[in-house]
Amino acid sequence: MTRTDTADLTGRRIRVGLDVGGTKIDAVGVGPSGDILGRIRRSTGWGDDAVVESIVMAVTSLADEAGFPVSEIGSVGIGIPGLVDVEEGRVEHAVNLGVESLDLAARAERMLGIPFRVENDVKAAALGAAVLSGVAGSMAYLNLGTGVAAGIVVGGRIWRGSRGTAGEVGHLSVDPHGRLCGCGQLGCIETFCGGGALARAWGRPGALPIRDIFDAADAGDPDALVLRGDLFHGAAAAVRVLVLSADVETVVIGGGLTALGARLEEGIRTALRAEAETSPFMRSLHLDERIELLPAGSPAAAFGAALVGASVPEKSVPEKEIVPHG
Amino acid sequence: MTRTDTADLTGRRIRVGLDVGGTKIDAVGVGPSGDILGRIRRSTGWGDDAVVESIVMAVTSLADEAGFPVSEIGSVGIGIPGLVDVEEGRVEHAVNLGVESLDLAARAERMLGIPFRVENDVKAAALGAAVLSGVAGSMAYLNLGTGVAAGIVVGGRIWRGSRGTAGEVGHLSVDPHGRLCGCGQLGCIETFCGGGALARAWGRPGALPIRDIFDAADAGDPDALVLRGDLFHGAAAAVRVLVLSADVETVVIGGGLTALGARLEEGIRTALRAEAETSPFMRSLHLDERIELLPAGSPAAAFGAALVGASVPEKSVPEKEIVPHG
Numbered sequence: 001m002t003r004t005d006t007a008d009l010t011g012r013r014i015r016v017g018l019d020v021g022g023t024k025i026d027a028v029g030v031g032p033s034g035d036i037l038g039r040i041r042r043s044t045g046w047g048d049d050a051v052v053e054s055i056v057m058a059v060t061s062l063a064d065e066a067g068f069p070v071s072e073i074g075s076v077g078i079g080i081p082g083l084v085d086v087e088e089g090r091v092e093h094a095v096n097l098g099v100e101s102l103d104l105a106a107r108a109e110r111m112l113g114i115p116f117r118v119e120n121d122v123k124a125a126a127l128g129a130a131v132l133s134g135v136a137g138s139m140a141y142l143n144l145g146t147g148v149a150a151g152i153v154v155g156g157r158i159w160r161g162s163r164g165t166a167g168e169v170g171h172l173s174v175d176p177h178g179r180l181c182g183c184g185q186l187g188c189i190e191t192f193c194g195g196g197a198l199a200r201a202w203g204r205p206g207a208l209p210i211r212d213i214f215d216a217a218d219a220g221d222p223d224a225l226v227l228r229g230d231l232f233h234g235a236a237a238a239v240r241v242l243v244l245s246a247d248v249e250t251v252v253i254g255g256g257l258t259a260l261g262a263r264l265e266e267g268i269r270t271a272l273r274a275e276a277e278t279s280p281f282m283r284s285l286h287l288d289e290r291i292e293l294l295p296a297g298s299p300a301a302a303f304g305a306a307l308v309g310a311s312v313p314e315k316s317v318p319e320k321e322i323v324p325h326g
Numbered sequence: 327m328t329r330t331d332t333a334d335l336t337g338r339r340i341r342v343g344l345d346v347g348g349t350k351i352d353a354v355g356v357g358p359s360g361d362i363l364g365r366i367r368r369s370t371g372w373g374d375d376a377v378v379e380s381i382v383m384a385v386t387s388l389a390d391e392a393g394f395p396v397s398e399i400g401s402v403g404i405g406i407p408g409l410v411d412v413e414e415g416r417v418e419h420a421v422n423l424g425v426e427s428l429d430l431a432a433r434a435e436r437m438l439g440i441p442f443r444v445e446n447d448v449k450a451a452a453l454g455a456a457v458l459s460g461v462a463g464s465m466a467y468l469n470l471g472t473g474v475a476a477g478i479v480v481g482g483r484i485w486r487g488s489r490g491t492a493g494e495v496g497h498l499s500v501d502p503h504g505r506l507c508g509c510g511q512l513g514c515i516e517t518f519c520g521g522g523a524l525a526r527a528w529g530r531p532g533a534l535p536i537r538d539i540f541d542a543a544d545a546g547d548p549d550a551l552v553l554r555g556d557l558f559h560g561a562a563a564a565v566r567v568l569v570l571s572a573d574v575e576t577v578v579i580g581g582g583l584t585a586l587g588a589r590l591e592e593g594i595r596t597a598l599r600a601e602a603e604t605s606p607f608m609r610s611l612h613l614d615e616r617i618e619l620l621p622a623g624s625p626a627a628a629f630g631a632a633l634v635g636a637s638v639p640e641k642s643v644p645e646k647e648i649v650p651h652g
Binding site for chain 1: 569
């Protein structure tokens with residue numbers, strides 16, 4: 001690193017975090033004391049080049065709209081679906097982005113001259129949710145979106161496990177006679193509570209199929225009642241797996257389905273209570289009291305990505321870590 | 327602590343570990359370099375007083391048979407079923423021992439004047455199995471006995487979780503239409519691969535019902551074929567839960583059912599392979615290569631208890647920790 005580089009970084013006090021989804025990027029700028037200085041949404045490109053460009057554009061647009069120069073950004077953290085090599089900043093098999101293998105951090109760094117750090121989107125969101133929810137001790141973040149996966153945070157750090165499958169509870173089968181999962185197994189938790197699987201099982205047109213299912217269930221539609229019950233049951237099963245294996249204290253639920261708000265939260269809570277009814281052991285765990293929903297529109301995922309970015313090695317970014325609230 | 331006490335402890339270089347089961351106690355003495363100096367088995371008493379007495383007798387008999395005086399014992403670690411308060415050395419709800427609530431460490435210490443430390447039996451066995459198997463990194467120990475539970479060891483330490491339910495995978499349901507579990511739920515993993523549940527489902531007389539099931543299955547008995555298949559399927563499900571939640575690198579299988587040896591190991595391996603066949607994701611995890619069976623008669627549980635005992639606070643036991651092999 002040259003003296004010029006070091007001098008450059010001295011004034012860079014803002015951490016940017018990007019949650020890169022299949023359709024849009026949620027970007028936040030985080031100040032030295034953990035305050036969110038600005039937030040924008042941009043659409044995501046498709047394929048290697050477009051993904052890198054849309055990420056770089058999101059960073060510069062955020063800086064522009066929030067009123068800080070790119071030169072003040074100390075790091076960019078990216079939460080992105082797929083298999084992420086955190087050390088190398090590389091993404092593999094991000095099928096919803098048209099990415100097979102992308103040297104993301106290096107390419108983005110070359111374009112902006114800022115250190116980038118890449119993390120799996122659910123793991124980054126877990127870290128952000130842990131901090132924003134003020135959860136002390138161990139927690140899992142259960143993401144109910146098109147697919148289902150969880151991230152585990154213990155003592156303020158992402159639980160990484162041995163091969164990157166920590167929290168992949170979506171592909172545990174809980175019914176040998178259940179629906180066929182996209183992964184090839186039958187009755188995976190994701191076939192019960194994944195937005196994609198539920199929309200396919202519902203099979204009727206509509207832009208918001210899960211909301212349609214809930215509305216139709218309220219109106220007494222028998223198919224919708226079954227699918228809504230499946231959703232609550234699958235999410236409850238995921239909560240049980242997380243508590244009876246890793247023994248997290250709290251499960252924070254996030255992801256696209258949380259747009260359903262209290263209708264979702266109360267349904268999962270009721271399922272946890274009802275399904276524990278026959279078992280003194282399960283009742284003693286009080287699982288229904290150990291879940292919480294992220295507020296709709298929570299910046300947890302992008303905020304968590306900013307925290308990931310803030311952990312880039314000191315040689316690149318000499319400032320202190322940001323102090324998150326909560 | 328008086329000066330006499332301190333002087334007393336100086337020569338105490340042997341760590342004793344006890345695995346207390348429903349019918350017998352397995353006791354080992356471990357030397358300063360982790361070598362097993364002696365091992366005995368004694369029957370377990372029933373009820374508070376008899377449990378304490380049988381534990382004290384196991385310690386003194388071990389010392390006698392292995393040829394070291396009780397005064398050389400620096401600590402006794404106890405692995406015992408039930409809910410264990412590690413800090414207080416207290417055991418609750420050890421139903422197979424007739425114990426509702428027992429101040430075990432304090433009572434045993436009063437009788438022998440040696441520091442005692444108490445741990446849940448599966449967690450202690452997990453620690454012993456991790457060391458004896460030479461597993462580096464994260465591992466789970468899956469105990470297939472009358473019941474089914476797992477302990478998780480990460481970086482050489484027992485993973486404790488928030489409320490003591492880490493590794494309690496036996497009571498996760500994997501089939502909503504499955505057999506009724508003793509816990510009150512349907513289709514728990516334990517109903518598939520717990521020795522107690524399988525013996526009940528088999529319902530024929532015999533001292534070794536699981537071995538009988540295997541022999542009858544080999545002879546083509548249709549009931550036995552189903553139950554043997556259930557056992558392999560349930561154990562495979564437990565392995566999947568442990569890898570897809572905590573992401574342990576290796577699952578070491580122990581407990582009474584391991585007396586079946588290769589017949590058990592190959593069956594679980596084949597189930598893991600067969601059940602992954604439809605799923606590229608599951609195949610990519612190579613779970614069949616990530617299990618191993620403890621050798622029949624392995625002292626892992628008692629050895630792990632000795633390691634637990636060796637971690638008593640330094641104020642009680644001023645020697646260095648023993649250096650385990652592997």
